[in-house]
Amino acid sequence: MKIHSISKQTLDFETIDEIIKSKAIIELSDEAKDSILKCREYLDNKMKSQTEPIYGINTGFGSLCNHVISNDQLSALQKNLVMSHACGTGEEVPHEIVKLMLLLKVQSLAYGHSGVQLITVQRLIDFYNHDIIPVVYQQGSLGASGDLSPLAHVALPLLGLGEVYFKGKKQASADVLQEMNWQSIELQSKEGLALLNGTQFMSAYGVYCCLRIFKLSRLADVTAALSLDAFDGRIEPFHELIQLIRPHKGQIKTARRINNLLKGSELIHRKKEHVQDPYSFRCIPQVHGASKDSINYVSYVFKNEINSVTDNPTIFPDEDLIISAGNFHGQPLALALDNLAIAMAELGNISERRTYQLISGKRDLPHFLVAHPGLNSGFMIPQYTSASIVSQNKQLCTPCSVDSIESSQGQEDHVSMGANAATKTFKVLENLERIIAIELLNAAQAMEFRRPAKTSEYLENYLKEYRKYVNFINDDEIMYPHIAKSVCFLREFSLDLPEEDVTKYQL
Numbered sequence: 001m002k003i004h005s006i007s008k009q010t011l012d013f014e015t016i017d018e019i020i021k022s023k024a025i026i027e028l029s030d031e032a033k034d035s036i037l038k039c040r041e042y043l044d045n046k047m048k049s050q051t052e053p054i055y056g057i058n059t060g061f062g063s064l065c066n067h068v069i070s071n072d073q074l075s076a077l078q079k080n081l082v083m084s085h086a087c088g089t090g091e092e093v094p095h096e097i098v099k100l101m102l103l104l105k106v107q108s109l110a111y112g113h114s115g116v117q118l119i120t121v122q123r124l125i126d127f128y129n130h131d132i133i134p135v136v137y138q139q140g141s142l143g144a145s146g147d148l149s150p151l152a153h154v155a156l157p158l159l160g161l162g163e164v165y166f167k168g169k170k171q172a173s174a175d176v177l178q179e180m181n182w183q184s185i186e187l188q189s190k191e192g193l194a195l196l197n198g199t200q201f202m203s204a205y206g207v208y209c210c211l212r213i214f215k216l217s218r219l220a221d222v223t224a225a226l227s228l229d230a231f232d233g234r235i236e237p238f239h240e241l242i243q244l245i246r247p248h249k250g251q252i253k254t255a256r257r258i259n260n261l262l263k264g265s266e267l268i269h270r271k272k273e274h275v276q277d278p279y280s281f282r283c284i285p286q287v288h289g290a291s292k293d294s295i296n297y298v299s300y301v302f303k304n305e306i307n308s309v310t311d312n313p314t315i316f317p318d319e320d321l322i323i324s325a326g327n328f329h330g331q332p333l334a335l336a337l338d339n340l341a342i343a344m345a346e347l348g349n350i351s352e353r354r355t356y357q358l359i360s361g362k363r364d365l366p367h368f369l370v371a372h373p374g375l376n377s378g379f380m381i382p383q384y385t386s387a388s389i390v391s392q393n394k395q396l397c398t399p400c401s402v403d404s405i406e407s408s409q410g411q412e413d414h415v416s417m418g419a420n421a422a423t424k425t426f427k428v429l430e431n432l433e434r435i436i437a438i439e440l441l442n443a444a445q446a447m448e449f450r451r452p453a454k455t456s457e458y459l460e461n462y463l464k465e466y467r468k469y470v471n472f473i474n475d476d477e478i479m480y481p482h483i484a485k486s487v488c489f490l491r492e493f494s495l496d497l498p499e500e501d502v503t504k505y506q507l
Contacts, residue, residue, distance in 0.1 A: 005029040006110045006125075010307050013299065013505040017211055019103070020096075025129040026103065028110060028121065035112025036121060042317035043115040047071070047189060055313055055324040057115075057190045078192030079159060085152035085196055086162065088137030093150065093201075095133045095165060100204035101154055102128040104306055105195070113309045113316065114194040120185050123158050132176060135163040136201075142407060143330030143418030146310060147201030150419070155195040160184035197311035202333045205422035206302040209340060209429050213295055214505055216433060217288070218497060219490055220347050221254060222462060223440045224284050225261040227354045228268070228277075229455045230446035232363045235259070235268050237282045250289030250296075250507065257497065258284060265456040274363070280353035287350045292507040294343035299506065301336040330418030334401035337421035341428045345393040348435040352386040358442045359383055369445045376476045379442050382483065386438040389431045396424045437486035441470060448472050465493060
């Protein structure tokens, strides 16, 4: 069993991916434990000597910040906060994202600026390690003051309230705590706010989408290269000189990859009757490359965020300061998530256009990629499906970050809507995977009409592996299982691009 030690060191995508794939258990480093204990001790001592009210510690919340709470009611204040803020609704958050929320909340609390008890952080770790997954809902967060509602649903089970998934079924949290022989946590001053303030809902969605798009964007390149060869496309637009006179990093990377993927292809270098290709083929470096550059920006934002303290107020024991500020505001994430959604939607948009070209009966390919069109509709309707999904993505890409709404009687008068950006970006990601799967279904079919000519060794292997999931289609069949199997192939295919000279966690 692998163990990952949560510390004040930088957490990165590679580490998170390794934790997830290896099913590692997590634990606090001694350094993190000391920081948490030091901060809690400082806060307890401060409460004994402080005469002035401190926001969220001995006051109400939001517009109730001027209501002072007596010391004997501080624990009730924090419990009331968690209960009253658990207002989520809509669909449940996928379990893998909730588990990321637990991991990222532990990481943020481990820096020792939040004033929580050590036992509170340890219980979050216990939930993570035992696959006790709080029931969290997708709707309810404004993305400032952090992800209050979804994080309240994460915190409820610590108190023996709410529901969790455990051993494959939804259960009352109180029953699971009893089964595990754990006592519910009695929250102390500041703790409820530390658990609820923060950006871990947005961050978990962002990290999850980044980890998947790192691979999916590469698969978009591989599938595009296969489509290019199946369409009898030209290689000249991918020449290094073209990219060097417009040196965007993503464009250069994409062109280089397409060239490498097509090395040794019989098709790409044969004499062409046509002098140029449609944009969806000719402009792959420019379009895929621009999305890569956006994805890299987004990954930079989320790497910063998951190594941040985002609750409020923030405690600095060494400086003897407790500062009420706004690190919970999700604007950096909202902008990044909107950017990511658009970048992914454009990968899907150009993919569908290549699918459309492949079925159009051009360049000696049969109409709709079947030998007997008319009797057979062939691949006519998968393109409809792809077009429908592409249009849905366009609709989802209306930016959330330009929206705001006043809340808490005007105290919280600008919010990020980053949580809405997170959930819609997740949908765009799922849609993109289906769009690329449909392109692959068509490109693989088209390639068979080029036989006995072969594409490159790499792409022939790609096709060989794909044929273990989906066979060549001679006459009309029920198509939706082939789309589903194509999605499954994209998820399971072990992508090994030999020319890669950078980490797979960067494009």
